[in-house]
Structure formats: C-alpha cells, structure tokens
Amino acid sequence: MDKKRNLLLYLFSQVFFLFNFVGMPIPLAYTNFLSVFGYKHLLNKQSFRIVGTVIVLAGLYALIHFYVGVDILYYLKSSGYYLLLFVSSLLVYKYLKTNRLHLEAVFQFSCVTTFIFFLIGVALYESEFASYLWKVHDFVGTGNVFKRYKGLSYEPSHFALIVSPLVIYAFLNLYKNFSIKNFLLFLAVFVPVLATISFGFVGSFILGFAATITLVYKKYSTIERFFVKLILVGLVGLIGTVTVSEGLRERFIEIFSGHDTSVNGRTYQAFYLGYRCAAEKSILFGAGAGQIKVIGEKVIRPYYTAWDPVGYSKENWPVMAIPNVTAETFAMYGVIGLLLRFGLQLYLFVRMKVYRNYFNLFLFCFMFSYQLLGSFFTSTAEALLWVMCLIPMFPQFDIVSQKKN
Numbered sequence: 001m002d003k004k005r006n007l008l009l010y011l012f013s014q015v016f017f018l019f020n021f022v023g024m025p026i027p028l029a030y031t032n033f034l035s036v037f038g039y040k041h042l043l044n045k046q047s048f049r050i051v052g053t054v055i056v057l058a059g060l061y062a063l064i065h066f067y068v069g070v071d072i073l074y075y076l077k078s079s080g081y082y083l084l085l086f087v088s089s090l091l092v093y094k095y096l097k098t099n100r101l102h103l104e105a106v107f108q109f110s111c112v113t114t115f116i117f118f119l120i121g122v123a124l125y126e127s128e129f130a131s132y133l134w135k136v137h138d139f140v141g142t143g144n145v146f147k148r149y150k151g152l153s154y155e156p157s158h159f160a161l162i163v164s165p166l167v168i169y170a171f172l173n174l175y176k177n178f179s180i181k182n183f184l185l186f187l188a189v190f191v192p193v194l195a196t197i198s199f200g201f202v203g204s205f206i207l208g209f210a211a212t213i214t215l216v217y218k219k220y221s222t223i224e225r226f227f228v229k230l231i232l233v234g235l236v237g238l239i240g241t242v243t244v245s246e247g248l249r250e251r252f253i254e255i256f257s258g259h260d261t262s263v264n265g266r267t268y269q270a271f272y273l274g275y276r277c278a279a280e281k282s283i284l285f286g287a288g289a290g291q292i293k294v295i296g297e298k299v300i301r302p303y304y305t306a307w308d309p310v311g312y313s314k315e316n317w318p319v320m321a322i323p324n325v326t327a328e329t330f331a332m333y334g335v336i337g338l339l340l341r342f343g344l345q346l347y348l349f350v351r352m353k354v355y356r357n358y359f360n361l362f363l364f365c366f367m368f369s370y371q372l373l374g375s376f377f378t379s380t381a382e383a384l385l386w387v388m389c390l391i392p393m394f395p396q397f398d399i400v401s402q403k404k405n
Contacts, residue, residue: 009102017163018114032088033088051086065281070291114163118149121133134150135148149192150196164193164385204367208365267373271326278334284334284336286334287332288332296321325374326372328377352390357395357399360390363388
C-alpha cells in the first residue's frame with residue numbers, strides 16, 4: 001500500500017510541475033480532474049460546511065450580478081469552473097496534508113526532473129521544436145526578440161510560478177544544510193527559472209524574502225545571520241547576472257524606464273482596466289464572473305488597439321483577459337471581492353499558523369506579492385500554491401523550534 005501511495009504521489013507531482021496543461025484547453029488542468037478521485041475526503045461535515053458557505057456566497061453575488069445585468073452563458077460557465085477549481089483545491093489540500101511526511105523526497109525528485117527537461121530544452125534551442133519549450137518574446141515591441149524558457153507550460157512566467165515552491169524549498173534546504181548535493185539541487189531548479197526572465201517571479205521572490213525576514217524579526221525578535229549575508233550576496237549576484245546577460249540587462253532597463261509592455265500590462269494597466277470593467281456595472285460588487293470577456297470588447301480591446309491595431313486585433317487576441325489576478329478580482333467582484341480575498345488570506349495566515357515555518361511563510365509572502373504582479377483568477381497553479389502555504393510539509397524549517405535551539 002505504501003509503495004502504491006508513494007508512486008501515486010510521485011506521479012501527481014510530475015503532472016503538476018511538468019505536464020499539467022499539455023493538450024488541455026485553457027484554463028483546465030489535469031489536476032482539476034485527478035483530484036476528483038479523492039472525493040471521499042469531501043464526505044464529512046467540515047467539507048460540506050466549507051463548500052456550502054462558498055456556494056451560498058456565490059449565490060448572493062449571482063443575485064446582485066443578475067440584477068445589474070450579465071451575459072448568463074459566460075457567467076454560468078465561469079462560475080462552474082471556479083467551483084470546480086475550489087473543490088479540486090480543497091481535495092488537493094486533504095491529499096497533501098495526508099501525505100505531507102513523504103513530500104521532501106518528492107520535492108527533491110521534482111527538482112531533478114525539472115532540470116532534465118531544461119537540458120532537453122537547451123538541446124532543442126536552435127531546432128524546429130524549440131517553440132514547444134521556448135517562447136520568442138519582444139518586450140518592447142521594437143523587433144529585438146530573444147527566447148525565454150517556458151517548459152511545457154503556457155508561458156515563461158507561468159512556468160516560473162509553478163516551480164516556485166521547488167525554488168523556495170531548495171533555497172531553504174541549502175541554507176539549512178550547505179553541501180555540494182544541496183547546492184546542485186538548488187541550481188537544478190534555479191537555472192531553469194532564471195532562463196524564464198520572469199519579472200513577476202524575481203520581483204515576488206525578492207519581496208517575499210524581504211517580507212519573510214521582516215515578519216520573523218518582528219514576531220521572534222531574531223533573524224538568521226545567513227539571511228542578512230544572503231541579501232548582500234543576492235544583490236551582488238543580481239548585479240553580476242544583469243551585467244553578463246544581455247537579455248536580462250535589456251529587460252531591466254526597459255522595466256525601470258517604463259517601456260516594458262509585459263510588466264506594464266500586468267501592473268498599473270491591469271488595475272486601471274480592472275477598475276474600468278467594474279465601473280461598467282458596479283464598483284462595489286464588480287461586473288460578474290466571466291464578464292471581462294464581454295465588457296473587455298468595449299474597454300480593454302480599444303485601449304490596446306490604439307497602441308497596436310494588428311497585435312491586439314480579434315484574430316491575434318480573440319478572448320479578452322486581465323493578466324493580474326487582483327485586478328481581475330476587482331473587475332469581477334468589486335471592492336467587496338477584494339476585501340474578501342485579502343481577508344481570507346490573512347485569516348488563513350493566522351488560523352493555520354503560517355508564520356511558524358520558513359517554507360510556509362516564504363511561499364505565502366511570495367504568493368501575496370505575486371498576486372499583485374500577475375497570474376489569473378482561473379489559474380490552477382496559483383490555487384494549489386496557496387494550498388501548499390497552509391500545509392506544514394517540512395518540519396526542519398520550523399521557526400519556533402530553531403528559536404528554542
């Protein structure tokens with residue numbers, strides 16, 4: 001039984017980190033359906049109460065949205081998917097919590113397989129198959145393009161988000177026990193993420209790390225010397241990397257000069273368009289689930305078409321979307337939706353004692369930052385990473401026990 005359970009755990013991890021979206025229509029993922037096999041975990045009072053609360057809240061929102069007017073087909077399809085995503089996330093939480101003692105070996109194995117796929121990508125870099133693992137990108141719109149690693153995911157930033165728990169684990173593991181093995185394990189997952197040239201990951205990692213050490217110091221009145229040294233080493237390393245890598249150097253220059261279309265679209269432009277979409281119906285309650293696809297034709301497409309009529313035409317951009325989950329939440333569920341989103345996160349932070357473990361705290365702070373810099377409301381990866389924040393998977397990273405020692 002244990003061998004079968006461990007085999008399924010390893011299989012589940014590889015599906016999530018490597019193959020979750022291959023051949024699936026956006027935004028569906030294999031884990032949405034694999035998790036359904038654990039439906040027995042829902043057959044208890046606690047799960048019924050949680051799911052029931054979500055359904056009641058969704059029903060109240062639906063009454064308001066139907067009153068202000070929505071496209072019913074888009075609304076029902078999106079709401080149905082959101083419920084599926086919530087239930088599958090709840091089932092994954094139950095599954096990972098039950099198997100949490102076996103996850104360290106799974107994480108280490110996933111770091112290795114991630115690097116193996118990256119090596120395959122390097123081998124295919126100049127081949128006709130490069131597009132399967134690399135994305136040609138023009139951040140500025142001047143025709144000066146280069147390739148970013150995306151694995152088998154939608155795009156480079158999405159891949160970086162998916163493997164972020166592996167990076168954080170390998171990083172903390174290296175801190176906990178510095179050795180050649182752990183150093184190579186860290187490089188195995190860090191190098192592929194670096195090749196994504198993802199501003200969202202780099203920004204969220206830095207902000208998440210800064211928030212982690214700040215919260216630890218505030219709560220425990222102590223800070224690991226290693227982390228202080230790491231800040232200096234990290235700054236030197238970042239400067240060195242940007243100096244050596246022409247692609248990274250060019251992107252940093254464009255970001256800080258305000259000309260990077262990807263960063264702009266995921267930050268201030270996303271919040272502006274989210275506000276515009278909500279204002280079409282209700283600032284307080286938003287426009288409703290799935291309505292960005294409809295209202296976006298009136299608000300979003302004209303905004304971008306003015307800059308690039310061809311690139312943002314109906315043929316090249318058939319479905320309207322806002323590439324920032326927080327702005328998207330505002331557009332669909334308004335100010336009340338934002339308050340519920342952040343309120344639930346802070347409640348779970350305290351209720352699940354996230355602050356007691358470096359891994360959970362770091363991942364939580366990373367995700368809190370990332371939701372302000374990108375992702376989508378329909379993202380399975382984001383939902384499951386929030387789940388990982390709440391499960392004490394690696395007791396060796398407990399902050400309380402380290403303080404006592």
